[in-house]
Amino acid sequence: MSTSESEKTDREAQSPAQVVAGVDIGSNAIRLVVAEVLADGTIEVLERLQKGIRLGQDTFRRGRLSGQTMQAAVGILREYRRLLDTYRPAYLRAVATSAVREAGNSDTFLDRILMATGLEVEVLDTAEDSRLTVAGARQHLGPGLRSTRGLLLVAHVGGGSALLTILSQGEIVESQSLPVGSIRMREGLLTGSETPQRAAEILRQQISNVLSAT
Numbered sequence: 001m002s003t004s005e006s007e008k009t010d011r012e013a014q015s016p017a018q019v020v021a022g023v024d025i026g027s028n029a030i031r032l033v034v035a036e037v038l039a040d041g042t043i044e045v046l047e048r049l050q051k052g053i054r055l056g057q058d059t060f061r062r063g064r065l066s067g068q069t070m071q072a073a074v075g076i077l078r079e080y081r082r083l084l085d086t087y088r089p090a091y092l093r094a095v096a097t098s099a100v101r102e103a104g105n106s107d108t109f110l111d112r113i114l115m116a117t118g119l120e121v122e123v124l125d126t127a128e129d130s131r132l133t134v135a136g137a138r139q140h141l142g143p144g145l146r147s148t149r150g151l152l153l154v155a156h157v158g159g160g161s162a163l164l165t166i167l168s169q170g171e172i173v174e175s176q177s178l179p180v181g182s183i184r185m186r187e188g189l190l191t192g193s194e195t196p197q198r199a200a201e202i203l204r205q206q207i208s209n210v211l212s213a214t
Contacts, residue, residue, distance in 0.1 A: 019046070019087050023080060023094035025121060027056030027159025027183045030073060032080045034087050047083065051076045055099035056159045056183035064104045073109070074116045081117040094121045097129065098160030098181065130165040130175035159183035180210050 017038045024031040034047040053073050058065045065073075084092065100106050101123045110121050124132070133156045152167045160181040166174045189202050 018090045020091040021084055021087065021089040022092070023077070023119065023121075025055070025073070025094070025096035025100055027059075027097065027099040027181060028052060028054065030076050030080075032083070034083070034089065046087065049080065049083075051079075054183070055103075056181070057187055059099045059103045060160065060181075060184040060187040063102075065100075065106070065109050070109050070112055074112055077113055077117045077119060081119065092119075094119045096121050096123050097158065098177075099183075101125075102160070126163070126175055126177045129163055129177070130172060133163055134165055134167065134172060157182065176214070178210055178214065180207050 017036050019034065019036050021032065021034045029050050029052045032047065032049045033045060036044045036046055038044065053069065053076060055065060055069060055073065058069050096106075096110075100109060100121075103109065106123065110123070113119055113121055134154055137154050150168075151173075152170075154165045154167065156163045156165075158181050160179075160183060162178045162180045164176050164178065165172055185203055185206055189206055190199055194202065
């Protein structure tokens with residue numbers, strides 16, 4: 001065995017693979033990803049689950065999460081907790097975005113989750129949301145994102161908001177969250193009786209109004 005191969009073997013022995021997991025409580029679904037991070041940094045997904053739940057429908061229409069919606073969300077998270085207990089990840093992060101952040105009774109919801117599942121959910125602010133979005137873009141685009149000259153815009157349209165992040169030479173210089181998410185606009189603007197053409201016209205006008213006001 002060569003010296004380099006021996007050193008590589010020693011490093012792998014010292015840095016065994018670790019199981020990590022993430023829970024994302026979004027406006028339209030609750031997601032769980034369990035992955036294994038290998039010694040060389042490679043990530044292998046072990047489980048990827050997604051269960052739809054309309055948290056945004058409550059928050060963006062009434063400003064609060066209903067008891068029924070909270071109960072359904074806690075039920076999903078209980079299922080995820082059982083799976084997490086099987087894998088016993090070394091690192092676990094649970095986060096929530098705009099539908100929870102803007103709900104008038106978000107503290108009650110987070111307390112119920114903690115009591116029922118033991119999950120401490122972190123409600124993301126714009127800065128952290130931007131950082132995670134850019135990290136995801138870097139994962140897919142590789143070094144090219146960092147080496148890009150000039151300014152680069154990374155845009156992520158979610159259920160509750162559109163996150164715009166400006167990078168200069170791969171580093172975040174500014175970020176802004178706009179209230180033009182897909183679920184938010186559907187709940188706040190459309191009745192369901194519009195033709196597709198009329199619905200598209202209403203949405204385009206709302207987006208234009210929001211951008212003009214920034």
